[in-house]
Amino acid sequence: MTVTRNPRQAGARNWRGVAAEEHDELPAGVSALLRARSRRLLVDLLRPHRARIALLVLIIVTTNAAALAIPYLVKVGIDAGIPPILRGEGTGTLVAIVVAILAAATVQAFHRRIFLRLAGRIGQDILLELRRRVFGHFQRLSQSFHERYTSGRVISRLTSDIEAIAELLQSGFDSLVTAVLTLVGTAVLLIVLDVQLAVVALLPLPLLLLLTRWFRRESAAAYRRTRETVALVIVHFVESMTGIRAVQAFRRERRNQEIFGELNRDYQDANVRSMRLVAVYTPGIKLIGNVTVAAVLLYGGWLAFSGDVTVGVLAAFLLYLRRFYEPMQEISQFYNTLQSAGAALEKLSGVLEEQPEVAEPERPRPLPAPRGEVRFEGTEFSYLPGVPVLHRLDLVIPAGQTVAVVGATGAGKTTLAKLIARFYDPTAGRVLLDGVDLRDLSDDVLRRAVVMVTQENYLFTGTVADNIRFGRPDASDAEVEAAARAIGAHEFIAGLPDGYATETGKRGGRMSAGQRQLIAFARAFLADPAVLILDEATSSLDVPSERLVQRALRTILADRTAVIIAHRLSTVEIADRVLVVEGGRIVEDGPPGELVERAGRFANLHRAWRESLA
DSSP, X not given: OOOOOOHHHHHHHTTSGXXXXXXXXXXXXXXXXXXXXXXXXXXXXXXXXXXXXXXXXXXXXXXXHHHHHHHHHHHHIIIIIHHHHHTTSOSXXXXXXXXXXXXXXXXXXXXHHHHHHHHHHXXXXXXXXXXXXXXXXXXXXXXXXXXXXXXXXXXXXIIIIHHHHHHIIIIIHHHHHHHHHHHHHHHHHHHHHOHHHHHHHHTTHHHHHHHHHHHHHHHHHHHHHHHHHHHHHHXXXXXXXXXXXXXXXXXXXXXXXXXXXXXXXHHHHHHHHXXXXXXXXXXXXXXXXXXXXXXXXXXXXXXXXXXXXXXXHHHHHHHHHHHXXXXXXXXXXXXXXXXXHHHHHHHHHHHHTOOXXXXXXXXXXXXXXXXXXXXXXXXXXXXXXXXXXXXXEEEEEOTTOEEEEEOSTTSSHHHHHHHHTTSSOOSEEEEEETTEEGGGSOHHHHHHHEEEEOSSOOOOSSBHHHHHTTSOTTOOHHHHHHHHHHTTOHHHHHTSTTGGGOBOOGGGTTSOHHHHHHHHHHHHHHHOOSEXXXXXXXXXXXXXXXXXXXXXXXXXXXXXXXXXXXXXXXXXXXXXXXXXXXXXXXXXXXXXXXXXXXXXXXXXXXXXXXXXXX
């Protein structure tokens, strides 16, 4: 089975995922694609909440109807409630109107309370689902994605980008719907009250629309730049803190501070540009609104003096005008939120549409009792097009055999191990486990059958026992201890302050490199895989620890397929077979004793190792 790559797909894929945060200016077609992708994600997130969102809209309509009724009731109160009092006919009409105003205000407040509670619940449900999707998708993506996508960008997706969307859900929806309903309802009521005054009041509307259109266009680019720069700030911060030992060891603090300062200033400049746009748009809206109020007051006063309108109509008009221009302020704030959230949605939708290069099979094949036979058939692999790492490899590793793979750095040893663990798929040919192509096995089946222990093993926050049972969360304390005893880790673990309940600290910082490695071995052994891969796994151990592990390996690896990749040839001594890899090809293959006698490449490596010990 040969895997081919579509060049057009590969080229198009460059605009997916991280592309949106690495380009200040995107081609128009690509920008449209990103917006469409963002809308798809948002619609998909909102779809399960359609009924509740419809209820929210109904509540907003009711709330706005109550709010819009108040100025009209004021008009009625002035025109129909006050004259009877002046004529001595009593206050009944005015009291009724005041009661109606209080009722409208009560309805508005009550519905507002319901809206805030319901909208907050829907928003948090959506954010919960979005965080779940992003976290789960990051875990499913292939090693190649994580090698090019920095941890800082991952954190940015789950922090600043999620927060931008949270702000949109918490306030943006309400602002937009309320503003639209207020604008439309107010415009209709202005026309109903008096057409002449309505013409004067709505005359600046085209100018408002032009100003809003300009702000929308400019703010889109500004807020995309804001999301890009904040991501770079987070990336640099995370990488500096993650590599703090190297930073301090090489006195890199000053240079890192300079780089952070530059990125921080870029982020500041992006925010300042966004604020400048708001500083033009918001005062512009206020100026147009105040000028319109003054014009309506002047013209309306003349009409009232002439008897063409009542004082109540003029008062209601002025109240409605304030309500008409207030939503414009809300729309400007909504655009801020929308552009920031839109840029964040572009990043998140890009990540969620990234497809794992190592994909789950559509119809996985079962592997009920894996024996551990590994077979390479015409296997080729390249990290970069045209730069092969493995050349048409044909290899069979029988079940239960321990194979050591040796060779110079860059020969392809680790690549071979990664193909067995299916961190990558071969460029051509295939890799089989017990006669089944790895691409036909589900991830769950494959991860139970094949476990890889690397040189740099990560210990997670938690206890020593938690880290050992990482691959088997249901393992008992007795099973955890048995695994630790088997590889020789029990003695040092028992000597820790709280034994197996000792907290490992951040990334296992409270443990030595050798201790972390032993815990990683115990973790792998407890998982009990059919195939165990040790990739430079003993390089961090001191000599006594290494000898202890080697003795344990002879017992643990019995009846289990093992692939050991090592520079230390002391590890090779326990192997049944040695593969010498050079330039992506196997140049020697046989038992270690026989290869030493052949006086070939392995014999030279063995002799050099012996001399180094002397």
